[in-house]
Amino acid sequence: MLQKPEAAELKVIAFDVFGTVVDWHGGIAAEAERMVPGVDGSAFALAWRAGYQPAMRGVMQRIAEGEGGFTLLDELHRSILETVLRDFSITHLDAAQKRELNCAWHRLPAWPDAVAGLTRLKSKYIICSLSNGNIGLLTEMAKNAGLPWDCVLSAEVFKAYKPDPRTYLGVAAVFDTTPGQVMLAAAHHDDLAAARACGLRTGYIERPHEFGPGQSKDVSPQPDNTLHARDIGALADLLGC
Amino acid sequence: MLQKPEAAELKVIAFDVFGTVVDWHGGIAAEAERMVPGVDGSAFALAWRAGYQPAMRGVMQRIAEGEGGFTLLDELHRSILETVLRDFSITHLDAAQKRELNCAWHRLPAWPDAVAGLTRLKSKYIICSLSNGNIGLLTEMAKNAGLPWDCVLSAEVFKAYKPDPRTYLGVAAVFDTTPGQVMLAAAHHDDLAAARACGLRTGYIERPHEFGPGQSKDVSPQPDNTLHARDIGALADLLGC
Numbered sequence: 001m002l003q004k005p006e007a008a009e010l011k012v013i014a015f016d017v018f019g020t021v022v023d024w025h026g027g028i029a030a031e032a033e034r035m036v037p038g039v040d041g042s043a044f045a046l047a048w049r050a051g052y053q054p055a056m057r058g059v060m061q062r063i064a065e066g067e068g069g070f071t072l073l074d075e076l077h078r079s080i081l082e083t084v085l086r087d088f089s090i091t092h093l094d095a096a097q098k099r100e101l102n103c104a105w106h107r108l109p110a111w112p113d114a115v116a117g118l119t120r121l122k123s124k125y126i127i128c129s130l131s132n133g134n135i136g137l138l139t140e141m142a143k144n145a146g147l148p149w150d151c152v153l154s155a156e157v158f159k160a161y162k163p164d165p166r167t168y169l170g171v172a173a174v175f176d177t178t179p180g181q182v183m184l185a186a187a188h189h190d191d192l193a194a195a196r197a198c199g200l201r202t203g204y205i206e207r208p209h210e211f212g213p214g215q216s217k218d219v220s221p222q223p224d225n226t227l228h229a230r231d232i233g234a235l236a237d238l239l240g241c
Numbered sequence: 242m243l244q245k246p247e248a249a250e251l252k253v254i255a256f257d258v259f260g261t262v263v264d265w266h267g268g269i270a271a272e273a274e275r276m277v278p279g280v281d282g283s284a285f286a287l288a289w290r291a292g293y294q295p296a297m298r299g300v301m302q303r304i305a306e307g308e309g310g311f312t313l314l315d316e317l318h319r320s321i322l323e324t325v326l327r328d329f330s331i332t333h334l335d336a337a338q339k340r341e342l343n344c345a346w347h348r349l350p351a352w353p354d355a356v357a358g359l360t361r362l363k364s365k366y367i368i369c370s371l372s373n374g375n376i377g378l379l380t381e382m383a384k385n386a387g388l389p390w391d392c393v394l395s396a397e398v399f400k401a402y403k404p405d406p407r408t409y410l411g412v413a414a415v416f417d418t419t420p421g422q423v424m425l426a427a428a429h430h431d432d433l434a435a436a437r438a439c440g441l442r443t444g445y446i447e448r449p450h451e452f453g454p455g456q457s458k459d460v461s462p463q464p465d466n467t468l469h470a471r472d473i474g475a476l477a478d479l480l481g482c
Contacts, residue, residue, distance in 0.1 A: 074417070126380065136416045139367065139392040151380040151393045156415075174397075175377045176315070 008180045010201065010239070013121055014130035014153065014171045016162075016186035017138065018108075019210040021118075021129075021232070022145060024049060027108035029212070035101050036090055042212050044088060051080035056132065056161060070159050072134040078102045105133070106140040111207070115146050117232025120241040128153045130171055130184065132161045163194030172200075185235060189222055201226040203235055250422060251442065251480070254362055255371035255394065255412045257403075257427035258379065260451040262359075262370075262473070263349040263386060265290060270453070272345035276338060277331055283453050285329060292321035297373065297402060311400050313375040319343045346374070347381040352448070356387050358473025361482040369394045371412055371425065373402045404435030413441075426476060430463055442467040444476055 018024045028048060029041030036044075055076045062068030081102055085093065093101065121127050128151040129138050138152045153171060160166040172179045179199030186192050187207040196202050203226060206219035221228040229235035259265045269289060270282030277285075296317045303309030322343055326334065334342065362368050369392040370379050379393045394412060401407040413420045420440030427433050428448040437443050444467060447460035462469040470476035 126384065128380075134415075135392060135394075135398070139369075139416070143367065143391050150384050151376060153376075157376070157398055174375075175380070 008178050010125065010183055011177050011181040012126045012128065012171060012175050013183045013185055013203070013235075014128050014168075014200075015118075016184065016188060016191050017129050017131040017133060017141070019207055020185065020187040020205050021114050021147065022108040022110050022141065023210075024105070024108055025210060025212045028104055031101060031104035031107070035093070035097060036088075039088060039090065042214070044084065046211065047084045047087060048077070048080055051083060052076070055080055060161060070156070072137075072156065073132055074102065074105070074134055074137055077105055103140075106137050107144050108141055110145040110147060111231065113231040113233045115148065117234075117236050119148050120233070120236035121239065122148055122150065124239070124241045126150045126175060128171065130162070130167060131155070162191060165194070165198050168195045168198040168200050183226065185229075185232070189225075192225055196224060203227040203229060203238075205232060205235065206230050251366065251424055252418050252422040253367045253369065253412060253416050254424045254426055254444070254476075255369050255409075255441075256359075257425065257429060257432050258370050258372040258374060258382070259349075260448055261426065261428040261446050262355050262388065263351050263382065264451075265346070265349055266451060266453045268349035269345055272342060272348070276334070276342050277329075280329060280331065283455070285325065287452065288325045288328060289318070289321060292324060293317070296321055301402060311397070313378075313397065314373055315343065315346070315375055315378055318346055344381075347378050348385050349382055351386040351388060352472065354472040354474040356389065358475075358477050360389050361477040362473070362480065363389055363391065365480070365482050367391050367416060369412070371403070371408060372396070403432060406435070406439050409436045409439040409441050424467065426470075426473070430466075433466055437465060444468040444470060444479075446473060446476065447471050 015021050025045045028045035032039050032044040033041035059068060059071045059076065081098060118127055128149055130153050131138055132155045134156045135152055135154045138154055142149050142152065153174065155161045155167060158166050158170040168184065169179060172182050180201060183201040183203050184192060184195035185203040185205055187205045187210060192202040192204060204222065208216045208219050210217060227235065227238050229238055256262050266286045269286035273280050273285040274282040300309060300312045300317065322339060359368055369390055371394050372379055373396045375397045376393055376395045379395055382388065383390050383393065394415065396402045396408060399407050399411040409425065410420060413423050421442060424442040424444050425433060425436035426444040426446055428446045428451060433443040433445060445463065449457045449460050451458060468476065468479050470479055
């Protein structure tokens with residue numbers, strides 16, 4: 001079934017969202033500083049995000065052991081938030097305020113190039129999200145930030161989390177294409193590697209300041225990716241949109 | 242958990258699609274006449290659509306008996322198409338042409354009021370589809386017709402078909418609302434009745450010519466519905482959008 005990427009016409013571009021399309025660091029830092037005056041917003045954002053991978057591994061292990069079910073990212077974020085608040089000695093938020101802060105993930109700002117780049121790509125391809133975020137979170141984020149998805153796809157649709165092959169292959173199944181007719185665009189090489197192993201094309205998006213303007217990450221090209229783009233506008237350039 | 246409709250702020254409007262937002266009769270009739278010159282397009286469309294309810298009942302019965310799984314509407318349409326072609330003595334279509342004809346459901350035209358009405362509603366509410374159509378079908382339809390969904394929801398997301406309560410309650414769960422904060426908008430009273438039984442608000446949309454310009458259906462108001470609207474623009478009027 002798998003085809004070489006160049007053998008089939010590209011039809012769908014699925015985007016990782018957190019870090020790739022929206023600026024979680026900037027968005028969470030700003031909302032934390034708004035709701036908790038005096039807090040180090042950047043440190044708060046980094047701590048909250050750092051809790052994600054261990055929490056996700058915990059969920060996947062519980063599912064594998066038959067002791068847990070699919071869990072929405074909103075619920076994981078809410079659980080991690082309790083730990084972060086404790087670590088930062090923030091004790092004055094009531095339940096409604098914690099809920100409001102947790103919904104900061106629904107209001108993350110798009111990177112400056114994202115809306116225009118996605119709009120260009122949408123003229124030629126089906127564009128969708130492919131995120132471990134839940135559908136409601138991703139939909140409200142798109143509405144707030146103006147992300148012009150043709151369709152919100154999520155781990156919640158496939159009842160499996162990236163990097164599970166069911167997510168990448170699920171996109172191809174939804175649109176009745178071969179895996180090679182789908183490209184995953186992401187700012188994370190591990191996500192792209194897992195998609196590539198399923199036969200998808202891959203587009204790396206540089207986001208050197210994903211972890212904050214004062215930090216940087218290695219965004220050098222890796223030869224296994226089909227495309228390497230500075231941002232989503234550059235991806236549209238490369239794809240002739 | 243259920244609240245009286247008037248007790249909670251409306252947040253989400255979920256739309257039935259076939260007949261309510263798009264004109265399946267006109268779209269299928271035109272595509273049939275394009276691909277099979279001389280055919281009675283209206284009769285062909287009515288026959289294809291008439292196969293839907295029995296096919297869906299068959300799928301639901303097989304699922305209930307543990308002998309079948311979730312089936313995409315594209316596959317049901319393809320299966321019904323074989324019967325219709327046989328009944329109409331159409332024998333010259335090859336597999337690629339049958340596939341193209343089956344995808345006519347992806348290219349159905351919106352009713353003239355739909356895009357403008359949905360765009361107005363989107364300014365105030367989350368708007369999504371809630372159809373037994375599969376995600377790929379609904380996404381391509383939206384792209385072709387310019388339907389501005391915030392999110393494509395489908396039986397495929399909930400692995401259950403309308404009128405199963407999991408579909409209506411699933412919309413509320415996706416958006417973390419009460420059932421009463423969701424309205425189903427549909428041109429079919431049975432769909433609305435099932436949603437109402439789950440605690441959703443209901444908006445009836447008149448589509449007197451759903452079955453063709455030469456036919457009509459009873460579109461008189463039923464008092465159990467929250468709202469009754471001539472079309473989607475009128476629904477936007479009623480909701481102050």
